[in-house]
Amino acid sequence: MNKISKRKLLFDQSITGKVGTTMPSMDIPAQKLPDSSQLREELTMPEVSENEIVRYFSSISQMNFSIDHNFYPLGSCTMKYNPKLNDDIAALPGFNDIHPLQDTSTTQGALELMHHLQILLAEITGMAGTSLAPMAGAEAELAGMLMIRAYHRNREDFQRKKVIIPDSAHGTNPASAVMAGFEVVSIPTDKNGNTDLDALRSVVDDTTAGLMLTQPSTIGLFDTNIVEIVNIINENGGLIYGDGANLNAILGKVKPGEIGFDVIHSNLHKTFTQPHGGGGPGAGAVMVSQRLVEFLPDPIVTKIKDNFDLTKPSKSIGKMGAFHGNFGALVRAYAYIRTLGKEGINSISEDAVINANYLRTKLENTLDLPYNRICSHEVVFSAKTIKEKYGVNALDISKRLIDYNIHPPTMYFPLIVDEALLVEPTETESKETLDDFIYVIKQIVDEAKTDPELLHNAPHNTPNKRLNEALAARNPKLSWRDTQVSS
Ligand SMILES: Cc1ncc(COP(=O)(O)O)c(C=O)c1O
Known part of the structure; x- marks a missing residue:
């Protein structure tokens, strides 16, 4: 058995009166304590020495498993490569010490980075516009579904309430469609692992708002029926959502926009090296075709003359969260793309x-x-x-x-x-x-x-x-x- 199992809980090591710090003598005037009715009667804290607390936290840190420890082949939501260089860049004071409420005239460098990242992601996926606002893959899916809903409503095409989702989709896809107010119709996968085209034809009609396709699917396959799927949906007036969380499978080889996708999201925290785990922090950039650009979430970064500013698209679905996305994740994604360049992106x-x-x-x-x-x-x-x-x-x-x-x-x-x-x-x-x-x-x-x-x-x-x-x-x-x- 390894030594970690013998570790005592911190509270069990506590001895009344033991202290782990030496405080400097006070060089400011003593302040009155708050009204005692606002204090908790008893706040039990472990009383341990500095060595004990350092050893305790060091030992529990060894109980974590991370990609810095060993191989982590978790399918789909994988912890990937986290270059330390990207962490260094994200920690630069110009990126790390700014606040989203600062006047944009003082954060031009950060906004320029976001603007370039929007362009790079649109180019990589073959789409017309990008929003970096969603803070997770599932949130980007929700943004995509809300944009599809807004698009149909804007055309007064109110009967489109159905979203078709193959059973090989990621689990968050149906949840996002339902959150956006759609009914989900599930269709099976054929024996080769592709979307079953007969099943698709049997459910698609003029109530179809769109189809959500995880591409590659959760069985790790590129759906070779893709062109036919896009045609069937488009002929019936629907839009195609691509779950591109795992864009690392197709980077530099396939541009979803050129196949006819209207929305695609990418988990920057997966494909573009943002460390994540335990649910965050992440960034789910969402890219759209020309017909959805005006519905993108608020804000996007726009270049106006020589300046960069936060702007709201004319028919925006609104904000996906506070401020404008998970900025540290965006810096890492940008650093990774620029480090690799066009050649490197292909080799991913x-x-x-x-x-x-x-x-x-x-x-x-x-x-x-x-x-x-x-x-x-x-x-x-x-x-x-x-x-x-x-x-x-x-x-x-x-x-x-x-x-x-x-x-x-x-x-x-x-x-x-x-x-x-x-x-x-x-x-x-x-x-x-x-x-x-x-x-x-x-x-x-x-x-x-x-x-x-x-x-x-x-x-x-x-x-x-x-x-x-x-x-x-x-x-x-x-x-x-x-x-x-x-x-
Ligand atoms: C294919 C796919 N879609 C969507 C998601 C959801 O992403 P998130 O966990 O960031 O919400 C994941 C998980 O990483 C995924 O692998």
């Missing part, structure tokens, strides 16, 4: 696709491969056969990976694949890392055959053993006090 998608296909071909005889064709940036395996033969499921394999210091892939998603393991190596991992992962997966599958119990009880090498996830969700212990009450 080449490397992402080669890496995923390397894993696919090396593991195709080890795990099930429900859609065995060239994949995009990620590959979905299944543990179905292993479960049937040895009673070991996708969860057991994922938990055992932790013992080998590898973060689990996305499990049980996409929902259309039984015992799914969605693996995304990303473009920035080396062949050596991928070979290590291949070796470990094969090792785990051998363990499943010879010692399934080892996997049922994994992980073995972590401070916390396997959680009862149902109980943890129903009866969460969120503070030290909770652990005291029930223990």
Whole structure:
């Protein structure tokens, strides 16, 4: 067992009267305490020495798993490459020490960066305009759906209440459509992993507002029916929303705007190196075709003569949040694009696709491969056969990976694949890392055959053993006090 499991909680180390700081003598006039009725009667704080508190926080920081520790092949919402250079650039005082309420005459450099990023993202995706306002992928989806609604309403085409979404879409897509007031019609995926065209034709009509397509889909495939899908929707007066969270699969190769998409969003915190985890912070830039430019969220950055200013498009759907987006994330995305240049951008998608296909071909005889064709940036395996033969499921394999210091892939998603393991190596991992992962997966599958119990009880090498996830969700212990009450 590693030493972290012996770590004592900070409160358990507390000894009354112990202090961890030496305060300088006071050189300002003493102030009266606030009215005692406004003070809490008892605020228990741990009383520990400086060493104890430093060791405590250092030890819990080692319990985190991050891409700075090891390989993190979590499909779809992957933690990707976070160049330290981008952090340095985002921390420059001219970017870091400004406030969104400052007069724009004092923040011209920051606005210029945003303006250039808008242009670069529009060019990369082949679209006419960009808003950097949404602060997550799902928020960009909501913005896109609201723009599609505003577009139809503006044309007094009020009956368009339906949004069609293939069942291989990301889970946030239907939620965003519903939040924007649409009814969602789900259609199946065909046996090759593409959108089922017959099913699409059977539901599309003049009540269709649009279609939301995750491209590449959550089964890691580029939908080769794409041109037909766009034609079917457009012929019926609908618009196409592309979920391009995973733009790293197609960068420099495909411009969604040229295929006929009206909206596409990109998770800058995924494709363009903003570190994220635990829900944020992120940036979901949203790009649109010419017919939606006037509906973009407020604000966008416009160049007026020689100055940059925040402007509101004429029929804007309004604000997506406070101020104008998650600026630090925008700086990192801009730095990454400028570091790579045009050539480098192309190699992102080449490397992402080669890496995923390397894993696919090396593991195709080890795990099930429900859609065995060239994949995009990620590959979905299944543990179905292993479960049937040895009673070991996708969860057991994922938990055992932790013992080998590898973060689990996305499990049980996409929902259309039984015992799914969605693996995304990303473009920035080396062949050596991928070979290590291949070796470990094969090792785990051998363990499943010879010692399934080892996997049922994994992980073995972590401070916390396997959680009862149902109980943890129903009866969460969120503070030290909770652990005291029930223990
Ligand atoms: C394909 C896809 N769409 C949408 C999202 C939602 O993005 P966010 O988590 O930033 O809301 C994700 C998650 O990263 C995703 O992978």
